[in-house]
Amino acid sequence: MLALAFGPAGLTLDSQILASRVPRLLLTIFAGGILALVGAALQGLLQNPLVDPYIIGSSSGAGVGVALSLLLGWTSVIGRPLFAFAGAAGALFLVYTLARMRGRMSRLSLILAGVAVSFVGSSLVMVLMVLSREQLAQIIYFLMGSTKVVFTPTKLWVFAGSAVVSLGAAGWLVARWRSLDILSTNIEAAESLGVDTQKLTTEVFVLSALLVGVVVAFAGAISFIGLVVPHIVRFIFGPRHLKVLPASFLAGASLLLASDLCLRGFAMATGVDLPLSVVTTLFGVPVFLYIMRRRLA
Amino acid sequence: MKNTARLFLCVLVLSASFCSRTRNTPRNTRNTRNTPYKSNGEPHRVISLVPSLTEITYALGVEDRLVGVTTYCDYPPEVKEKKKVGDFLSPDPERLRLLKPDLILLAAPTQAQLVRDLKAAGFRVAVFDDPRNLEGVFAQIQALADTLGVSDRGRRLVDSLKSELKGIEKDKELSTYIEISEEPLISVGGGSYLTDAFEHIGFVNIFSDLSQGYPVIDPEEVVVRSPEIILLLYPNADRRNVQKRIGWSRIPAISRSAVFDSLPVDELMRPGPRLIRGLIITDSLVRHAF
Numbered sequence: 033m034l035a036l037a038f039g040p041a042g043l044t045l046d047s048q049i050l051a052s053r054v055p056r057l058l059l060t061i062f063a064g065g066i067l068a069l070v071g072a073a074l075q076g077l078l079q080n081p082l083v084d085p086y087i088i089g090s091s092s093g094a095g096v097g098v099a100l101s102l103l104l105g106w107t108s109v110i111g112r113p114l115f116a117f118a119g120a121a122g123a124l125f126l127v128y129t130l131a132r133m134r135g136r137m138s139r140l141s142l143i144l145a146g147v148a149v150s151f152v153g154s155s156l157v158m159v160l161m162v163l164s165r166e167q168l169a170q171i172i173y174f175l176m177g178s179t180k181v182v183f184t185p186t187k188l189w190v191f192a193g194s195a196v197v198s199l200g201a202a203g204w205l206v207a208r209w210r211s212l213d214i215l216s217t218n219i220e221a222a223e224s225l226g227v228d229t230q231k232l233t234t235e236v237f238v239l240s241a242l243l244v245g246v247v248v249a250f251a252g253a254i255s256f257i258g259l260v261v262p263h264i265v266r267f268i269f270g271p272r273h274l275k276v277l278p279a280s281f282l283a284g285a286s287l288l289l290a291s292d293l294c295l296r297g298f299a300m301a302t303g304v305d306l307p308l309s310v311v312t313t314l315f316g317v318p319v320f321l322y323i324m325r326r327r328l329a
Numbered sequence: 330m331k332n333t334a335r336l337f338l339c340v341l342v343l344s345a346s347f348c349s350r351t352r353n354t355p356r357n358t359r360n361t362r363n364t365p366y367k368s369n370g371e372p373h374r375v376i377s378l379v380p381s382l383t384e385i386t387y388a389l390g391v392e393d394r395l396v397g398v399t400t401y402c403d404y405p406p407e408v409k410e411k412k413k414v415g416d417f418l419s420p421d422p423e424r425l426r427l428l429k430p431d432l433i434l435l436a437a438p439t440q441a442q443l444v445r446d447l448k449a450a451g452f453r454v455a456v457f458d459d460p461r462n463l464e465g466v467f468a469q470i471q472a473l474a475d476t477l478g479v480s481d482r483g484r485r486l487v488d489s490l491k492s493e494l495k496g497i498e499k500d501k502e503l504s505t506y507i508e509i510s511e512e513p514l515i516s517v518g519g520g521s522y523l524t525d526a527f528e529h530i531g532f533v534n535i536f537s538d539l540s541q542g543y544p545v546i547d548p549e550e551v552v553v554r555s556p557e558i559i560l561l562l563y564p565n566a567d568r569r570n571v572q573k574r575i576g577w578s579r580i581p582a583i584s585r586s587a588v589f590d591s592l593p594v595d596e597l598m599r600p601g602p603r604l605i606r607g608l609i610i611t612d613s614l615v616r617h618a619f
């Protein structure tokens with residue numbers, strides 16, 4: 033599947049403009065992979081099939097950051113990712129503080145605090161959108177997600193640096209596969225088997241929020257990948273996190289690459305530019321339904 | 330995200346306002362229609378819901394008839410003293426009614442829905458089609474002058490603008506990439522009056538074949554179409570950032586360092602009487618550099 037997605041990208045490559053395509057390709061792989069992996073980890077942790085990476089509030093936090101950067105005129109090539117990441121980190125801090133009660137962090141409180149912060153963030157974005165008027169279209173476009181980013185060398189370095197750190201964090205998540213497996217079966221059993229569920233919850237949550245923050249900072253809020261790719265992967269590989277987490281990364285990257293190619297082809301054929309999230313959904317849902325029906329039949 | 334649907338709606342609204350310039354009538358000078366109301370004589374309490382129409386009203390010297398404007402109307406500076414009735418798409422109906430207008434100025438098709446609502450609410454409206462070319466800008470000025478009963482002033486204004494425009498020497502043609510937003514990358518398409526306006530001063534838009542007014546474009550397209558000059562039409566634009574873009578170094582405009590920021594953005598981005606001045610300033614900035 034990955035090879036398939038790479039093919040057409042290579043075929044349409046014009047050697048002269050290769051340089052501008054490589055960063056986009058890397059960003060697409062990175063964003064799709066991280067979103068799916070984080071989705072898989074959070075679904076495993078929270079034992080909820082409807083969880084997606086945005087439920088913990090960092091994407092709307094990043095949205096607030098971007099809207100603020102536009103309002104303050106801090107729109108330099110690295111100003112925006114920095115603001116987005118700061119917004120995501122702020123939301124993470126808020127959710128973390130709200131979800132902790134008497135020193136304990138329950139999974140339910142995490143989801144609810146995340147949803148609450150998301151809604152507050154969305155409302156703040158709306159307020160900022162009204163205030164920034166002319167940049168309205170830019171904020172909306174950002175929130176719809178796009179990997180069609182123009183890179184300057186500075187931005188590329190910032191991206192490369194954050195991507196390397198992020199992949200490290202992703203590796204850390206994968207290393208928690210055993211605990212996530214045990215937690216998925218039974219939380220009481222997990223406690224008695226020596227899994228520190230408190231520590232695990234905090235770890236997975238913090239890492240996920242930061243990873244989503246990085247993705248959103250560069251590619252905006254691309255929807256659908258983080259929600260559905262883990263399900264597709266579990267249908268194929270079963271529920272073990274050692275397989276699910278890396279496979280989600282690969283499948284997420286492939287799906288986003290394929291979507292990006294569709295978008296590109298569509299734009300070239302018709303001159304109309306679709307938001308990336310729309311394509312991921314239209315492209316991914318049939319795949320998902322096909323696999324679901326075959327597996328559940 | 331929970332509000333994706335709402336956002337999508339916003340995008341639809343926005344894209345509708347961008348795309349809308351592309352459909353209907355072929356380019357011609359008769360692209361302004363007025364709602365008939367002449368029987369009641371000249372309007373004296375006018376509300377403008379379009380910044381460019383507000384500017385034209387001032388340029389015609391009949392600003393004393395304006396009783397209300399939008400929060401977007403910011404030129405000339407005196408317009409700040411006028412009562413605000415809300416924004417461009419959703420003015421406050423109560424404030425409209427309190428001002429007792431005898432005419433409300435609107436643009437179509439961007440404000441088509443608002444036009445219907447206001448008509449249904451019993452307001453008298455005059456609807457002006459968004460100009461698709463320079464001739465359309467002049468026609469709009471004349472049409473508004475006619476509507477306000479100052480046709481002669483309209484003719485004088487249009488004549489002086491036209492003669493100013495003639496003053497620009499049409500030099501060698503230059504293929505031009507116009508950028509109005511950096512992230513996402515938005516350019517100007519054939520559907521916008523700007524394509525035609527820039528063509529008048531010899532700047533040929535590389536995206537004139539796109540029917541949309543303001544298309545989001547792929548950075549690679551710019552490389553493929555290799556423009557000779559690049560105009561950055563947004564506040565805080567920085568040519569250095571554009572020159573550093575990865576993969577763009579072979580674009581003639583970049584290698585010859587013909588990227589222009591600090592252009593008269595406000596003048597150019599509004600199809601009003603200041604447009605010609607904007608074109609003159611841009612022309613002299615660019616031609617000086619060559």
